[in-house]
Amino acid sequence: MRFLFKTDYAQDTRLFPFGGTKRFWSGLALYAAILVALAHYAPVALTSTHWLGLAIVYAVAFGAVLLRQNADGEGGHAAFWYGLLGVAALSAPFVLDLYFLSQITFVYVYAIAGVGLILLLGMCGQISLGHAAFMACGAYTAALLQAQGFDLLVTLPAAILLSALLGVVIGLPALRMTGIYLAFATYAFAFIVEEVLARWDGLTGGNMGFVLSDPSILGYTFDSEQKMYYLAMVLFALTLLAGLNIRRSSTGRAFMAIRDSETAAEAMGVNLAVYKTTAFAISAGMAGLAGAVYAHLLFFISPEGFTILLSINLLVLAVIGGLASMHGAIFGAAFIVVLPQLISLTKDSLPPVVGQLPGLESGIFGLVIILFVILEPMGLHGRWMKIKTYFQLFPLYKRGTFRRQKSYMVSEKNR
Amino acid sequence: MDRVLGRIWWLLSASAVIAFFSPPVLWLFGVMDGAQLTQYLQQVVSGTANGCVYALVALGIVLIYKATETINFAQGELMMVGAFLAFTFITMYGLNFWLGAALAVAGGVLFGMATDRAIIRPVVGQPVFAIVMVTLGFGFVIRAVVSMVPGWGTDTYALATPFSGADLRLGALVVSQDYAAIIASTVVLCGFLFLFFRYTRLGVAMEASSENQLAAYYMGIPVKRVYTLIWGLSAGVAAFAGLLLAPITFIHTQMGFGVIFKAFPAAILGGFGSIPGAIVGGLIIGIVEALAGFYLPEGFKDVAAYVVLLIVLLLKPEGIFGRVVVKKV
Incomplete structure (x- = not known):
């Protein structure tokens, strides 16, 4: 601690x-x-x-x-x-009315998972296409323990611990591979986890899903939207604090050293195996926490909610939000939650010929991702930093301050 | 540790190869009867045909990766566009099959080149994640646009080929001509690509710019143009794969998304960046899938390919044909 x-x-x-x-x-x-x-x-x-x-x-x-x-x-x-x-x-x-409130609650939940992913991807440089599996693990742990009559004081730590354990297992390939190899090794693990959840219907209810009741702590039941909002907010604040403190600790510096150069980090005495596994465990634990709260918000979970699409959504969250900082998580989560709502809102005001087109939502989603990366590769947090710097330096801001250096590709083959 | 894992790797891969070839021997010795052997061969052939499609999509991914270090998540969508073009020319316009197929592949090539110029060129030199995100987003956009095109939409379509419905009989083994056509044309295409990279100036230029961008540039190779051509070539191969896949499954907007998550494991299994590796990887994934779907309980069909991927990666992290390059300080 x-x-x-x-x-x-x-x-x-x-x-x-x-x-x-x-x-x-x-x-x-x-x-x-x-x-x-x-x-x-x-x-x-x-x-x-x-x-x-x-x-x-x-x-x-x-x-x-x-x-x-x-x-x-x-x-x-x-x-x-x-x-x-x-x-x-x-x-x-x-x-706020209940609708907006529940949307913000979802922002917090995604942001909890986002902090975990930014910690892993932005800080330690390890990619994961398997975060949906961690969220699923957290969600099912919380749901199954709750069905046994335990309250949040038991289910949340259990969800975190079990997901972290799963993270250690899924992170094992990270000891021997990087980049695209790691991405698809984690994806393969996540796919297997999803399939197990769907097939083990004696335990998980299979594809029929699993129904949860209101969560409670020591007899206090979170039975309204407002109470769930506070619960998610407090958990997010704790997660963010943990993330920020990890970054300032020696653990965080070891992560960043591994990200920048594994060879150099090893030469400086960073134990690659220990720290990569730790990064996966912490990140998975946070995703598991998010999954547990997510399950309580939805009251219903099924393996279809935790497919590769969720993992990709989380990656989009991290990249759009900005990998450079923990704050990116909240920006990215807001983006993930708000964008579909915005699209469906504008859909109604468009002429029906355009508005009723089947692929409109995913098309706009993809287009926004492309434009974001081309125009703002540092993510929303990068944009925020630029605005802040502009006002801090007010009359003296130069247009070239944040200009990106284009470089010839640095081959990954010789990493 | 590494030596032990290496030994286990040799042991496992050797026994897998032996197991794969053992049924004919078992049949010779009378352990397996003729019907069982035919069943087995049937599964191997259909697995090989599916594997060929995975292999071609994986090949496209590897071509682009080798040359530009871009990991292209939209490759499945390039395949889908090729299949829809074939559907347009052959079924909607009623063109001759061969002409329609050629036009579809040509359309795929042009689409790939346009993708490079419009989408990828602006992000060259950005971090790898950024480019991956761009291709992911581009995949979303293609799927959306395809579902909006009048006449395409979100429905599923079948593509009739000159081979459809006919069977090829090899003794007791009955092979659909579609499968035979897939396997034969994949072999021809791979041979063609091999000759192209080995003996043409353009092929050698592509190899050179994938090996070292800057050095190739200094040697007078127009690297940017070569990249556009590689995208065209890769998208053409993808369109060809779409053309092959269309008769045995259906044409719909999600077909690329399903194949891409088999093609990437295939490319990685063979060693990401190795062209023979992509083909072997695709075949392995296809055959494992078919055999697991037939002999193992329900649910193992999709998992089996990933289990094989994990085992190979744990024992041999660089893939079957991958190169190990160790950075020296």
Whole structure:
């Protein structure tokens, strides 16, 4: 657990870089503005319980931000914005209708799996076409244990552990192969797992699927959309924190060394076998957690929900979101969830001749992926960084700052 | 460790080859009766025919990978486009089969070249993941566009060939002429490709630019044009595969997606980047699938190919014909 809670390194490894007091106070005004806007424009009438909840949420966020700044006189700026984001996320169930709320919940779930995949692909450089199998493992573990009467305190850790174990097994080929070989070795494993789930109908219900009931912790049942939203949010926050801390730990640096050059990493004393297996285990554990929550959200799981298409979707998530940073996971997850909705929304407003074409959705999906990679190969997070840099350097931004260097292909044959 | 795995590899592969060829011997010694042997051979022939299609799609993937280091996930869709073109020319326009087939392959070649110029050229030099994502997205787009073309759509179609319905009798063994045609034309095409890469200037230029892009450029090879031609060649082979696959399955928008997840394992099994490897890999996958589908319980048909892939990769991570290049510091 040492990497989970290692938060006090030197300046360069701080989670929240310092921005300045001016921004802090201007942001404080924003909090107030949001509060006023909430009171005026909330679609549901806010009762006193709502206000009490909001007040607690705000007090906690303020307290956290102020304490953080007062402790060592720095850390105000980024912590403030994260606090604001946290408040927005915490107050979402009060203002959004159930449909949007459940969509955001799905964003969190995909983002949990996305953090895992970015950790594996972006940080350690190991590709996996088998993440659907990890999600399936987590989902079925949670479902089967719940059917035995266990609550989330048992099912979630069990889902994580079993998926991580499966990750170690699937990651074994990674010790001897890379690139496309690894991709299809993991795919082969995932295909076999899917087939086992479909055929072992005594345990899993086979292709008929498996029905879940509301999850609960120590007698407290998550029986509404709002409660599930908070559950997914908390789990995502923990996953993201774990991901960020892993990156700053020696484990994360070993991953990055392996990604950049296995030969060099080995020469520096990184044990390739141990760290590659660890990367697969952590990533699979996160995917398993996502799978467990996913199962509880859908109330119904079947092997058809965990095919190669899900694995490809997760890869698209990671690449579109941006492999360079953990934040890419949330951007990519939002993209994966929002894009199909946007397409089906625009479909209704199009003339029926165009709107009713059978392949429209997947066609637009593919087109967006192509355009993204051609125009924005760093993903959504890369775009975000560019916008941020533009404003930070405001009058001095040069167009060439992020220009990509085109190079002659570096052959993978001689890796 | 490596030596032990190497020994196990030799032991396993040798026993697999022996097992594969043993039924005729068993029949000679009277352990197996004639009907069982015929059944076995029947499965081997149909597996070989399917394997030929996998092999050709895998071959296209390997050609593109060898030359440009692009992993093309849209190869199955190139095959599908070829099959739909053949359907258009032969069934919809009522052209002569041979003319229609030639036009379909030519159309496939042009489509491949256009793909290179329009889709792949802008991302050359980007990270490998990015290019893989582009080909994946392109596959989605092709499938969507094909399903929108009037007359194509999302329905399934059959393609009638001059061979359809007729059988070839070799003693007790009955082979559909479609299967025989697939196997024969694959052999001819592979021979043609071998001669092309060995003896023509263009073939040698393609080999050279796949070996070392920069050096080939310095030697006066127009690398960009060669790449476009390789995409054309590869898409042509894919269209040919589509033409072969159409009579034994049906033509529909998802046909490429099904084949691609057999063709990639085939290419990897043989050693990704090796042309003979792709063909051998395709044949192995096809035959294993057919035999497992016939002799093992239901559900093993699809899994068997992947189990074989995993075993081979665990014992020999570079594939059967793969080259091991160790980076020296």
